[in-house]
Amino acid sequence: MAQRKQQAHTQGSKESKEEREVEAHSAPSTPVIYEIVRRFGEEEMRRPALSLWWSGVAAGLSISFSLLAQAVLLLHLPDTPWRPLLVALGFPVGFLMVVLGRQQLFTENTITMVLPFMAEPSVRNLTLLARIWGIVLLANMAGSLAAALFCTFTPVISPEVRESMVRVAQHGVEFGWVELVFRAITAGFLMAAMVWLLPSAEGAQFHVILLITYVIAISGAVHIVTGSMEAFLLVLDGQLAVGTMLGGFMAPVLLGNVIGGTALFALLSYAQVMKEI
Numbered sequence: 001m002a003q004r005k006q007q008a009h010t011q012g013s014k015e016s017k018e019e020r021e022v023e024a025h026s027a028p029s030t031p032v033i034y035e036i037v038r039r040f041g042e043e044e045m046r047r048p049a050l051s052l053w054w055s056g057v058a059a060g061l062s063i064s065f066s067l068l069a070q071a072v073l074l075l076h077l078p079d080t081p082w083r084p085l086l087v088a089l090g091f092p093v094g095f096l097m098v099v100l101g102r103q104q105l106f107t108e109n110t111i112t113m114v115l116p117f118m119a120e121p122s123v124r125n126l127t128l129l130a131r132i133w134g135i136v137l138l139a140n141m142a143g144s145l146a147a148a149l150f151c152t153f154t155p156v157i158s159p160e161v162r163e164s165m166v167r168v169a170q171h172g173v174e175f176g177w178v179e180l181v182f183r184a185i186t187a188g189f190l191m192a193a194m195v196w197l198l199p200s201a202e203g204a205q206f207h208v209i210l211l212i213t214y215v216i217a218i219s220g221a222v223h224i225v226t227g228s229m230e231a232f233l234l235v236l237d238g239q240l241a242v243g244t245m246l247g248g249f250m251a252p253v254l255l256g257n258v259i260g261g262t263a264l265f266a267l268l269s270y271a272q273v274m275k276e277i
Helices: 002-025 030-045 049-076 083-090 092-100 106-112 114-119 123-153 159-172 177-219 224-236 242-271
Strands: none
Touching: 030 106, 030 114, 030 123, 030 177, 049 083, 049 092, 049 123, 049 159, 049 224, 083 092, 083 177, 092 177, 106 114, 106 123, 106 177, 106 224, 106 242, 114 123, 123 159, 123 224, 159 224, 177 242, 224 242
């Protein structure tokens, strides 16, 4: 009897160990990922406005390195059919700085802040959502404007590199209003997908950010913060009017990013777990 008890105990311990190993090597379930992203959104909602502002400004400054990296690659690569694929490798640079540095980027907030509101719809949560979106968006714009001014009026970069930055920026504003909206929807959806993937990425976060943002670059999708840096640079260069920048570029891109990240991805993310939470 004692021997059978010992064998049962040993077998139970072995099964428990195997179960722990399986859980350790399994990807988080969808409800777990949802809860991680939702809690992150709740934490961000409780942050002081001043902290959000300076984190957003830092993100706007950091994202400018995407344009700089692309410009340097464009300047030094030969003019071949495959050059755009290599130039696009510069686009993830700013996003890696922002996401791994936990800085506030507007398109990330479109999903992390919406999930708490969808889980508990209320006037208070809607007010908090609008507050954070407003602060982070304005801070991102301030940071990217500061970067554009810095690149334009200081000798921090050579004239050749600055000219190359303007050439890269010109590609983002050559589309019409409707086309910009749909291209921005793609970018908003991909950015929200990146936020959703990061909790299960563990040590592969670098590769997830690199892959998703590279797809944004090569697909021609448009991102409001990187696009604002490009638009500000073109305004300062005299190639784009302020009114055209605001109404013909910023407005459709902002609308598309919000639709892609919120109305599409966030709603779908909530829909697939709403019966399990």
